[in-house]
Amino acid sequence: MLxxxxxxxxxxxxxxxxxxxGKIDGTIISRDSVFLGNKIExxxxxxxxxxxxxxxxxxxxxxxxxxxxxxxxxxGSGSPDTIINRKGGLISLFGKGDLIVGGLSPSGKLLFIxxxxxxxxxxxxxxxIYSILEWNGKFLIGTGPEGKIYQLGDxxxxxxxxxxxxxxxxxMVIHNNKLFIxxxxxxxxxxxxxxxxxxIYYDPDLExxxxxxxxxxxxxxxxxxxxxxxxxxxxxxxxxxxxxxVYQGTPILNGIEVGGRFYAGEGEDGQLGEFHRxxxxxxxxxxxxxxxxxxxxxxxxxxGTGYPAKIYSIKNEKRxxxxxxxxxxxxxxxxxxxxxxxxxxxxxxxxxRSGRKEEVDSSWTKWQPLGRRIDTEDPFVxxxxxxxxxxxxxxxxxxSYRKRNFPPEIQKFAxxxxxxxxxxxxTQTQIHHxxxxxxxxxxxxxxxxxxxxxxxxxxxxxxIYWEAHDPDGDRLSFDLxxxxxxxxxxxxxxxxxxxxxxxxxxxxxxxxxIVKIVAKDLMDQPSPLSSEKTTSFLIDHTPPGIENIKKRxxxxxxxxxxTCIDKLSSISGIFYRTSKDEEVQWRRARPLDGLFDxxxxxxxxxxxxxxxxxxxxxxxxxxNDRVIRIEL
Numbered sequence: 155m156l157x158x159x160x161x162x163x164x165x166x167x168x169x170x171x172x173x174x175x176g177k178i179d180g181t182i183i184s185r186d187s188v189f190l191g192n193k194i195e196x197x198x199x200x201x202x203x204x205x206x207x208x209x210x211x212x213x214x215x216x217x218x219x220x221x222x223x224x225x226x227x228x229x230g231s232g233s234p235d236t237i238i239n240r241k242g243g244l245i246s247l248f249g250k251g252d253l254i255v256g257g258l259s260p261s262g263k264l265l266f267i268x269x270x271x272x273x274x275x276x277x278x279x280x281x282x283i284y285s286i287l288e289w290n291g292k293f294l295i296g297t298g299p300e301g302k303i304y305q306l307g308d309x310x311x312x313x314x315x316x317x318x319x320x321x322x323x324x325x326m327v328i329h330n331n332k333l334f335i336x337x338x339x340x341x342x343x344x345x346x347x348x349x350x351x352x353x354i355y356y357d358p359d360l361e362x363x364x365x366x367x368x369x370x371x372x373x374x375x376x377x378x379x380x381x382x383x384x385x386x387x388x389x390x391x392x393x394x395x396x397x398x399x400v401y402q403g404t405p406i407l408n409g410i411e412v413g414g415r416f417y418a419g420e421g422e423d424g425q426l427g428e429f430h431r432x433x434x435x436x437x438x439x440x441x442x443x444x445x446x447x448x449x450x451x452x453x454x455x456x457x458g459t460g461y462p463a464k465i466y467s468i469k470n471e472k473r474x475x476x477x478x479x480x481x482x483x484x485x486x487x488x489x490x491x492x493x494x495x496x497x498x499x500x501x502x503x504x505x506x507r508s509g510r511k512e513e514v515d516s517s518w519t520k521w522q523p524l525g526r527r528i529d530t531e532d533p534f535v536x537x538x539x540x541x542x543x544x545x546x547x548x549x550x551x552x553x554s555y556r557k558r559n560f561p562p563e564i565q566k567f568a569x570x571x572x573x574x575x576x577x578x579x580x581t582q583t584q585i586h587h588x589x590x591x592x593x594x595x596x597x598x599x600x601x602x603x604x605x606x607x608x609x610x611x612x613x614x615x616x617x618i619y620w621e622a623h624d625p626d627g628d629r630l631s632f633d634l635x636x637x638x639x640x641x642x643x644x645x646x647x648x649x650x651x652x653x654x655x656x657x658x659x660x661x662x663x664x665x666x667x668i669v670k671i672v673a674k675d676l677m678d679q680p681s682p683l684s685s686e687k688t689t690s691f692l693i694d695h696t697p698p699g700i701e702n703i704k705k706r707x708x709x710x711x712x713x714x715x716x717t718c719i720d721k722l723s724s725i726s727g728i729f730y731r732t733s734k735d736e737e738v739q740w741r742r743a744r745p746l747d748g749l750f751d752x753x754x755x756x757x758x759x760x761x762x763x764x765x766x767x768x769x770x771x772x773x774x775x776x777x778n779d780r781v782i783r784i785e786l
Contacts (some may be wrong), residue, residue: 164557169190169497169550174436180476181541182428183436187498188478188539189547194438197465199226199234205447205458205465209249216254216267217447218245219463225256227270235270236707248293257283257295264295264306275634278304278312287326289333290348296323316352318344327411329368330683336363341377356682358390358397365409365448367416374416374429389418389429395708400429410448412455412472419445419457426457440466479538482512485555491528491535492554500546508532530551561683562630562673566621569602569669569691572777575617576607577656590684600726600775611656613777618655620671624753628675635670639690643670645710664722667693669750694722703770703784707763712786714768715746715758725755732765732786740771761786 168176183192185666203221210216215228216237225242227235238256246257254267259282266274280297287294293306298321305315320337327334333346333354341360348350358375365376373392378385391398401418409418409429416429417437424440440459447458457466465564485491494504508530509518519530521538522777526533539548570576574589574597589597589608597604605619624630632650635643636657647655657669661785668690676682698720706713719724727750729740746756761768762786771781 164555165495166485166551166553166555168480168552175481177481178232178436178439178476179479180521181471181478183478186548187431187547188541189545190473190476191437191468193469193471193473195467195469197228199228200462200464201696202232202461203463204444204460205463206245206246206464207447208449208451208456209247209254210451210456211249211252215465216249217458217465218256220244220446223258225265225267236266236434237270237272238265243264244282246283246286247591248288249756250288255286255293255444257286259283262297270769271448275308276306276312278306282322284322284324285326285335285440287328287333289326289328294326294333296326296335298322298338303335316344316346317548318342318352319354324362324364325366327366327368334366335371336366336375336377338362338364342472343373343375356392358392359390360386361385364407365412365418367409368423369411370416371418372431373410374409376406378405378420380443382654387420391429391431393431398431400431401427407444407446408448410455412450413453417448419448421445424459429466435469438466439773440464454596475540475542477538477540480536480551482514482534482536483511483553485535486557487533487534487535488558488560489531490556490558491530492556494524494537495552495554496539496548497550498546498548500544501542502539502546502548503542504537506530506535506537506657508535510534527717557626559628559675559679559681559683560625562622562628562675562685564620564622564671564673564685564687566603567671567687567689569689570604570608570617570618570619571597571602571775572616573610573613574602574603574604574608574784575611575615576609576619577657580627593719614658614695616657616693618657620653620670620673620687622653622673622685624675626675628679629677630673630675630756631677635672637668637670639666639668643668646762661693662693664694664696666722667691685770692722694720694774694778695779696721698723698774699770700772700780702768703782705786706782710763711760712763712768713758713760713767714770714784715756716770717754717756718772719754720774720778721753723778724753724774725750726775726777727773728755728757729771729773730759730761730767730768734762734765743770 181188203219206220208217208219218225223240225237244259248255252268256265262278262280264276265272276302282298291402295304301318301320303315303323318337321339323335324338325336335344341363342354343356344352345355361380362376362378367374375390379388387404389401391400405421406418407421419426423441423442425436426438428435428437442459444460446460449456455468504524505521506517506524507521509532512534517520524673587610596603633648634646636646637643668688670688672684672686674682674684696719701717703716728743731740742755743759767783767785769783773779
């Protein structure tokens with residue numbers, strides 16, 4: 155189904171594994187969809203520490219709070235009762251009728267509790283009690299640090315039942331009248347029949363097994379895998395003696411089978427998962443960071459959390475309403491948001507909020523119903539869907555957007571001096587030689603812009619040079635236009651992708667011209683933008699003239715003077731040489747005002763009177779030159 159639609163450049167898609175990055179509230183996430191979950195109730199009580207175990211006797215709930223060493227009874231009305239308070243202890247619990255058996259670590263004591271009274275206690279020859287179970291009418295106690303199981307007889311006599319190859323017995327479950335136990339250091343799974351002759355049933359290659367359960371004949375194991383870096387949580391299924399790794403990631407603290415489904419709780423984000431051979435569902439996402447206890451009580455799943463310690467239960471009844479909130483999406487500065495598309499069914503209501511920074515805080519907008527389109531210029535957005543009714547579901551969400559297009563920027567635009575150019579795809583000119591640093595320096599002192607990669611090119615060609623970039627990183631193309639002053643621009647060339655163009659000036663008469671460049675991001679944008687710049691330059695084919703030549707003999711020398719005149723360009727240099735120094739380079743004449751910078755310049759020079767003639771050469775700023783020869 156489509157909420158709204160406009161044509162934009164990109165789609166932010168939320169489906170498949172990316173759904174797991176969102177936050178659920180009364181909903182369940184699978185790899186395929188988001189749908190309503192079962193009702194969850196909480197015991198209205200919390201404390202420091204973490205819930206280590208939970209049992210129920212009639213309507214009364216007993217739970218252990220480790221770190222604090224508490225055993226609490228909650229009878230559903232009024233304040234809960236504190237049965238023991240031994241700070242720093244680890245609590246394990248087991249219930250049979252109205253009798254509650256509590257194991258204390260590190261004291262190795264068993265407490266027998268009825269109501270709020272401790273009716274008896276015994277000491278186990280072990281420091282830690284990790285698990286308690288009744289099998290074949292006998293209580294079994296899994297301990298550490300020697301990895302032994304003890305059996306409690308009818309008269310509460312304690313004897314050793316089995317000694318494992320591990321440090322701790324962490325889990326015990328019964329399946330098809332057989333006992334299965336999990337251990338830590340190393341993490342192994344043992345099998346027992348009707349006696350104490352146990353054997354290693356399965357080695358899941360874990361440091362610690364902290365959850366066991368059977369779904370049909372499939373053995374499900376959770377635990378911790380130690381590596382070179384931080385420990386990883388793993389879940390493995392053993393199906394007809396074939397091992398399947400169904401999860402590896404954040405630490406898994408426990409696992410249990412309830413109602414033919416296998417659940418596991420993790421220890422970083424407070425997420426509860428339902429795991430299958432080919433994937434998993436996130437069943438709940440608690441505010442508390444750690445799920446520290448899972449217990450099957452009368453076919454309902456009870457969950458204990460840590461820091462703070464709280465207790466929840468999942469009921470066998472579907473919710474009528476739930477929410478799913480996406481992760482924050484970074485569009486970027488200048489983003490233009492479009493519309494939201496979704497694939498789903500049922501009563502689905504979408505909301506959206508946005509902000510200027512990635513972390514959601516008070517500066518973000520409040521949740522608003524999603525109108526005709528996503529109406530914000532903020533770079534970060536987050537969406538939420540509310541599911542109501544019978545069996546609604548959401549499979550996929552897509553948000554269309556594009557980045558706001560910024561116009562190109564032209565940093566430099568110039569027409570280089572005559573005979574100066576650069577090499578490029580559109581500068582097909584005859585290159586004489588690269589320009590030396592000394593030559594570049596002289597031209598720059600004269601006020602010309604000279605690129606670093608300049609070279610000498612043939613006369614009659616002017617190099618139009620530019621530097622430009624696009625803030626969005628779009629590819630640019632360039633159009634050039636030319637005109638004389640007081641005329642209209644005419645096209646010179648379109649769609650250049652270089653940074654220079656060689657203009658053959660021979661068809662153009664002398665005069666002042668203006669060249670315009672238009673930079674466009676048309677190549678990468680459906681709605682292109684452009685920028686333009688202009689610069690003026692002279693086309694001057696006519697060399698300067700030399701007038702008013704005068705000769706004056708003084709002693710052995712002849713003083714020669716005259717005037718050089720150009721109509722368009724200033725005089726840039728006057729040189730001379732005589733018949734006596736034809737093999738010598740041209741000598742520079744002296745401007746009478748001390749500087750060549752005007753269209754008319756007077757000069758003088760002194761030569762040996764024995765010379766037969768003097769040659770005078772003048773250049774204008776357009777690099778036109780004229781040579782005359784005068785008899786002495």
